[in-house]
Amino acid sequence: MAPRIRVTSLLVDDQEKAHAFYTEKLGFITKQDLKMEQGWWLTVASPDAPDEVELSLEPNNNPTLAGAAQAYQRALFENGIPATAFAVDDIHAEVEQMKARGVQFTMDPTPMGPVIVAMLDDTCGNLIQLFQVTAQQ
Numbered sequence: 001m002a003p004r005i006r007v008t009s010l011l012v013d014d015q016e017k018a019h020a021f022y023t024e025k026l027g028f029i030t031k032q033d034l035k036m037e038q039g040w041w042l043t044v045a046s047p048d049a050p051d052e053v054e055l056s057l058e059p060n061n062n063p064t065l066a067g068a069a070q071a072y073q074r075a076l077f078e079n080g081i082p083a084t085a086f087a088v089d090d091i092h093a094e095v096e097q098m099k100a101r102g103v104q105f106t107m108d109p110t111p112m113g114p115v116i117v118a119m120l121d122d123t124c125g126n127l128i129q130l131f132q133v134t135a136q137q
Helices: 016-027 066-078 091-100
Strands: 006-011 029-038 040-046 054-059 084-087 105-112 115-121 129-131
Touching: 006 016, 006 066, 016 029, 016 040, 016 054, 029 054, 029 066, 091 105, 091 129
Parallel strands: 006 054, 084 129
Antiparallel strands: 029 040, 040 054, 105 115, 115 129
């Protein structure tokens, strides 16, 4: 059996702001919220699959990285590259609900081959892609 993805990290410029965005605007739930002397272990997950993949909201200002994380995050954002992607069942409904909660989209739902994609700004330095599969791959 191959390893399973359980936790994946997303660089953010402010963990508190990111936590509020991902829980209040996108509807995720908090999975891990552990403040430690050397940092904050903070993860969120989909309420529809809470025991599957967790998204770790990682600070981009780790001093041991000497600005590399911030530069990487900025380069992705400035070039329109999503930091990650989330699957949805009905992209048009999700986008409308998120817009009603104040989420800003840089790309409205757009057909691209076997998927429809949209792109949002998470206000924490990332573009996030939403996608809906429309055809069998």
